[in-house]
Amino acid sequence: MRLRLAALSGLWTPNLALQLGIGLSLAILPLGFVSVYQTYKVLEERQALSETALLEQTQQAVSESRDIIQSALSTAETLAITVSVFDTAEATCDAVMARVVEESPIYSFAGFVDDALSLVCASNGGRQDLSNLASIRSELTGRRTEILMHPLEFIGGIATVSVAVPVFAAGQFRGTVWIAVPISALNDQLSTVVPDVDLVLFQSEGEIVATAEFSDFRRSVLPASHGLQDLADTGRQTFRDVNQDGNTRDFAVVPIVGDRVLALGSWEPRHRSGLLPGYEGTFALYLPLAMWVITIIVAYIGVNHLVIRHVRRLRSWMRLYAAGRGDLDKARLDNAPEELEVVAEAFRAMTRRLSEQERRLEEDLNEKTVLLREVHHRVKNNLQLISSMLNMQIRATGSLEAKHLLRRVQDRVMALSAIHRYLYLARKLSLVRADKLLEDIIQQLVIVGTLDDRGRQIAVTTALEPVEISPDQSVPLSLLTTEAAINAVKYCGMTSGTDAWINIALKAVSEDRFCLSVVNSRAPDGQAAEGAEVTPIDGSGLGSKLIESFVAQLNGTLEISPQPDRYELHVVFPMTWPTQDEDDA
Known part of the structure; x- marks a missing residue:
C-alpha cells in the first residue's frame, strides 16, 4: 500500500519554475490585496x-x-x-393681470377663477365657465398651491407650466389665481445649459413638467427601475441605473421648488472601465495583476536561464552515461x-571514478x-588423454566383457570431455545451451548411425529445443543422457533383425x-542384445544406479514406462539459476 501511494504521489510533480511562481504569487498576495483595497477606496x-x-x-x-x-409662484402669491x-368684476382686474x-x-x-369655477378676470380679457374642465377641477378646488403642466384652451391651447394659488x-x-408660463421657455432653457446632461423637471406626483427635449420620446431619459413619484418621495439623491433606452447612466434628483417640483439629471458614468465589470477606474486597479504576471514571467525566465537549463544539461549527461557513453x-x-558548477564537477569526478x-x-x-576457459581446456585435454x-x-584387452565395460567408461569420460569443450568454446559461461551440448554428446555416441561394435545400424533421431541450463546442471544432464542412450542400445532389439530406433x-x-x-x-518376445539384462527397470546394474543418481542431482523425477514395442524414459527437472559469482563469471 505504501509503495502504491508513493507511486501515485509521484505521477505528477510540479517543476521548479512552477513552484517558484506559486511561492512568489503567495508572497505578493498581501500586497495585491492592499493595492486592490486602496484602489477600490479611491x-x-x-x-x-x-x-x-x-x-x-x-x-x-x-x-x-x-x-x-x-x-x-411669487407673482401668483402676490396677486x-x-x-x-x-372687485374682480371690474376692468381693473383685467388691467392688473x-x-x-x-x-x-x-x-x-x-x-x-372664482369659487364657482368661472374665469372672471384674465390678462386676455376672456370670460369662461371652467366647470366642465375635469382635468383641472381638482387643482382649482383643492385650496392649495399647485404647479402643473396642461395645454388649456382658455390660455390659447399651448402647453404651459401653470401655477395655481388659492385666494382667501x-x-x-x-x-384661484392662475399664472401660466409657456413650457417651450423651460424646454429651451434645459436644452442649452449642459449638453451632456439629460434634464427633466417633474412634479411630486410624478408628472413631467419640462425636459431638455420635449418630444414623444421625452420619457426615454427616465430611469427604468425608478418611478418619478418614488424619486420625489426620496428627495435629494444619486444612483446608477439604465434609462428607458437601455443605456447605463448616473442619475441625480434635486428639489428646486420645495418638495413640489424636482429636477432629474443624468449623464454617462465618469471614469468607466470596460475591462473589469463592476469597477470604474484606471490602470491602478490592474496593477496587482500586472505585478503578478511580471513576477511569473521574471521567475520563469530567471529560473530557466540560471537553473533549469543547466539541470536539463546535467540530466542529459546522466542519460548518456547510463546509455554507455x-x-x-x-x-x-x-x-x-x-x-x-560544483554539482557538474562532482558528476564528472564520479564518472571518472566509475569508469x-x-x-x-x-x-x-x-x-x-581467460583463466576459466583455460581450466576447461586443460580438463578437456586431460579427459581426452584418459x-x-x-x-x-x-585394444590390448582380449575379454569381450572387459572391452564392453571399458567402452562404457570411455563413453562417460567423453561425455565429460564434451561438457568442458563446450564451456571452453562458449561465449557465455553463466548459462549453457543444453540442446547444443547434448547434440555434441549424441554425435560422439553415434558414428554414422552405429552405436555397436558389431556394425549394427540404429536409427537415432533428436528433437532438442533451445533450452538454457546452469553449468551445475550440465554435468548430470550430459551423463544422464549418455547412460540412457547406452541403455537404449542394449534394449533396442537388434538381435531380431528388425529395425531398431532411438528417439531423444x-x-x-x-x-x-x-x-x-x-x-x-x-526387442520382441523379451529378447535383448547379448549380455543385456532382460528388464532394465528392475535391473541393479551400474547404469541404472547412475541414472537414478543423476536424476537426484537434477532434483528431477524419473518415469520409466515399458511398452510392448518400446521403452520410454522421461525425466522432468527444474531450472536452477546460477549464483551471482557464476553470473559475473
Missing part, C-alpha cells in the same frame, strides 16, 4: 465626487428654470393677496552558477574468463521446468 471616493458633481451640475443647470417657476382688494403679463414676457397668461378673504375661499569528462555547462572502476572490473573479468588411454587398454528429446514443459525423454524400440 474609486469609491471618485464615484462619490462624480455623484456630487452631478448633483451640482443638475442644480446649476435648472437654476434658471427654478427662478422662472419661483418667479411665477392672491391683492386680488381680494378690488394684463400688466403682469406685459411686465414679465415669460408669462403667457394671468387670471382669476375673511377666512373664506374665494377662488563514458566520454563526458570534457562536458561543461554554459555560464552556470557556482553551485551548479576507472569499470575498466578494472572489465580487466579482472577478462582475466578470470579416453585415449582407455582406448589403448580396450528435450523440451520445456513450463517456464522453468524441462523434460528429457529417451524412447527406444524394444
Whole structure:
C-alpha cells in the first residue's frame, strides 16, 4: 500500500519554475490585496465626487428654470393677496393681470377663477365657465398651491407650466389665481445649459413638467427601475441605473421648488472601465495583476536561464552515461552558477571514478574468463588423454566383457570431455545451451548411425529445443543422457533383425521446468542384445544406479514406462539459476 501511494504521489510533480511562481504569487498576495483595497477606496471616493458633481451640475443647470417657476409662484402669491382688494368684476382686474403679463414676457397668461369655477378676470380679457374642465377641477378646488403642466384652451391651447394659488378673504375661499408660463421657455432653457446632461423637471406626483427635449420620446431619459413619484418621495439623491433606452447612466434628483417640483439629471458614468465589470477606474486597479504576471514571467525566465537549463544539461549527461557513453569528462555547462558548477564537477569526478572502476572490473573479468576457459581446456585435454588411454587398454584387452565395460567408461569420460569443450568454446559461461551440448554428446555416441561394435545400424533421431541450463546442471544432464542412450542400445532389439530406433528429446514443459525423454524400440518376445539384462527397470546394474543418481542431482523425477514395442524414459527437472559469482563469471 505504501509503495502504491508513493507511486501515485509521484505521477505528477510540479517543476521548479512552477513552484517558484506559486511561492512568489503567495508572497505578493498581501500586497495585491492592499493595492486592490486602496484602489477600490479611491474609486469609491471618485464615484462619490462624480455623484456630487452631478448633483451640482443638475442644480446649476435648472437654476434658471427654478427662478422662472419661483418667479411665477411669487407673482401668483402676490396677486392672491391683492386680488381680494378690488372687485374682480371690474376692468381693473383685467388691467392688473394684463400688466403682469406685459411686465414679465415669460408669462403667457394671468387670471382669476372664482369659487364657482368661472374665469372672471384674465390678462386676455376672456370670460369662461371652467366647470366642465375635469382635468383641472381638482387643482382649482383643492385650496392649495399647485404647479402643473396642461395645454388649456382658455390660455390659447399651448402647453404651459401653470401655477395655481388659492385666494382667501375673511377666512373664506374665494377662488384661484392662475399664472401660466409657456413650457417651450423651460424646454429651451434645459436644452442649452449642459449638453451632456439629460434634464427633466417633474412634479411630486410624478408628472413631467419640462425636459431638455420635449418630444414623444421625452420619457426615454427616465430611469427604468425608478418611478418619478418614488424619486420625489426620496428627495435629494444619486444612483446608477439604465434609462428607458437601455443605456447605463448616473442619475441625480434635486428639489428646486420645495418638495413640489424636482429636477432629474443624468449623464454617462465618469471614469468607466470596460475591462473589469463592476469597477470604474484606471490602470491602478490592474496593477496587482500586472505585478503578478511580471513576477511569473521574471521567475520563469530567471529560473530557466540560471537553473533549469543547466539541470536539463546535467540530466542529459546522466542519460548518456547510463546509455554507455563514458566520454563526458570534457562536458561543461554554459555560464552556470557556482553551485551548479560544483554539482557538474562532482558528476564528472564520479564518472571518472566509475569508469576507472569499470575498466578494472572489465580487466579482472577478462582475466578470470581467460583463466576459466583455460581450466576447461586443460580438463578437456586431460579427459581426452584418459579416453585415449582407455582406448589403448580396450585394444590390448582380449575379454569381450572387459572391452564392453571399458567402452562404457570411455563413453562417460567423453561425455565429460564434451561438457568442458563446450564451456571452453562458449561465449557465455553463466548459462549453457543444453540442446547444443547434448547434440555434441549424441554425435560422439553415434558414428554414422552405429552405436555397436558389431556394425549394427540404429536409427537415432533428436528433437532438442533451445533450452538454457546452469553449468551445475550440465554435468548430470550430459551423463544422464549418455547412460540412457547406452541403455537404449542394449534394449533396442537388434538381435531380431528388425529395425531398431532411438528417439531423444528435450523440451520445456513450463517456464522453468524441462523434460528429457529417451524412447527406444524394444526387442520382441523379451529378447535383448547379448549380455543385456532382460528388464532394465528392475535391473541393479551400474547404469541404472547412475541414472537414478543423476536424476537426484537434477532434483528431477524419473518415469520409466515399458511398452510392448518400446521403452520410454522421461525425466522432468527444474531450472536452477546460477549464483551471482557464476553470473559475473
